[in-house]
Amino acid sequence: MTKVIDGKAFAANVRAQVAAHVARLREEQGIQPGLAVVLVGEDPASQVYVRNKHASTIEVGMASFEHRLSADTREADLLALIAALNADPKVHGILVQLPLPKHLNSDLVINAIDPAKDVDGFHISNVGLLGTGQKSMVPCTPLGCLMMLRDHHGSLAGLNAVVVGRSNIVGKPMAQLLLGDSCTVTIAHSRTKDLAEVCKRADILVAAVGRPEMITGDMVKPGATVIDVGINRIERDGKAKLVGDVHYESAAKVAGAITPVPGGVGPMTIACLLANTLTACCRANSLPEPEGLTA
Numbered sequence: 329m330t331k332v333i334d335g336k337a338f339a340a341n342v343r344a345q346v347a348a349h350v351a352r353l354r355e356e357q358g359i360q361p362g363l364a365v366v367l368v369g370e371d372p373a374s375q376v377y378v379r380n381k382h383a384s385t386i387e388v389g390m391a392s393f394e395h396r397l398s399a400d401t402r403e404a405d406l407l408a409l410i411a412a413l414n415a416d417p418k419v420h421g422i423l424v425q426l427p428l429p430k431h432l433n434s435d436l437v438i439n440a441i442d443p444a445k446d447v448d449g450f451h452i453s454n455v456g457l458l459g460t461g462q463k464s465m466v467p468c469t470p471l472g473c474l475m476m477l478r479d480h481h482g483s484l485a486g487l488n489a490v491v492v493g494r495s496n497i498v499g500k501p502m503a504q505l506l507l508g509d510s511c512t513v514t515i516a517h518s519r520t521k522d523l524a525e526v527c528k529r530a531d532i533l534v535a536a537v538g539r540p541e542m543i544t545g546d547m548v549k550p551g552a553t554v555i556d557v558g559i560n561r562i563e564r565d566g567k568a569k570l571v572g573d574v575h576y577e578s579a580a581k582v583a584g585a586i587t588p589v590p591g592g593v594g595p596m597t598i599a600c601l602l603a604n605t606l607t608a609c610c611r612a613n614s615l616p617e618p619e620g621l622t623a
């Protein structure tokens with residue numbers, strides 16, 4: 329039988345663990361972790377995510393600081409805000425919602441964040457630390473995937489992992505984390521020859537391509553674990569629908585375990601953002617890090 333990995337329930341458990349740590353930090357240390365989210369412009373999807381992040385942050389007992397800037401914000405003003413957040417002791421985590429409007433250089437903006445407060449793990453320092461196996465802030469989506477994989481498999485050592493997609497925010501850091509857990513890792517992408525055959529060798533298949541339902545059941549090894557990172561809004565039979573990068577129906581017939589969309593990786597991303605904010609707060613105060621909530 330195929331196991332459906334319940335990311336929603338898993339995320340609720342992670343959030344409960346974070347909330348317990350936050351309560352203990354308040355009682356024993358008088359410290360409250362704080363997360364600042366910066367949203368530039370009015371992209372409707374981004375607004376939904378930012379609202380969800382705000383609600384989850386409050387729910388676990390953290391302080392939430394929201395900064396909504398107009399779409400025509402000047403780069404210098406955004407950089408000044410980041411400098412202020414870097415210097416603010418109440419702020420332990422900073423997230424600048426991506427994508428940014430085109431006139432802003434997102435590399436420049438992300439690299440202006442204090443790496444210790446970079447809860448997205450996108451700063452070049454954190455990318456380098458992760459790549460060399462040093463302590464870093466780890467990108468939320470890959471961290472959430474890793475937690476679910478460790479829970480399902482126990483040890484990942486020696487397993488063949490194929491990551492489809494080579495983005496800086498998911499594909500590349502996901503590959504680093506799997507390598508860190510001793511998988512044999514292949515990164516496939518749009519130019520990969522014989523993609524179906526490559527995917528079919530995977531004990532762990534992570535789909536992060538951004539193409540709706542591209543990974544079909546015939547590309548999945550029987551019994552494999554399939555992690556679907558895709559979140560695509562499509563229209564079907566005149567109705568709006570959310571689908572992943574995996575064709576769920578056909579893949580679920582072959583897989584040993586699979587994450588659904590919605591209710592899989594998405595909720596884990598936000599839970600890991602809170603976990604990273606807690607970790608950043610503990611490090612900032614030279615306190616022991618929460619166990620099981622880091623890579």
Ligand SMILES: Nc1nc(=O)c2c([nH]1)NC[C@@H]1CN(c3ccc(C(=O)N[C@@H](CCC(=O)O)C(=O)O)cc3)C=[N+]21
Binds near residue numbers: 377426590598
């Ligand atoms: N700096 C930055 N960091 C991010 O982490 C970041 C970002 N920018 N920009 C946008 C993307 C997108 N993202 C999601 C988080 C949760 C769900 C989520 O919880 N999805 C629900 C469904 C929600 C729905 O119905 O739309 C699910 O999959 O079950 C989705 C998408 C974080 N992002």
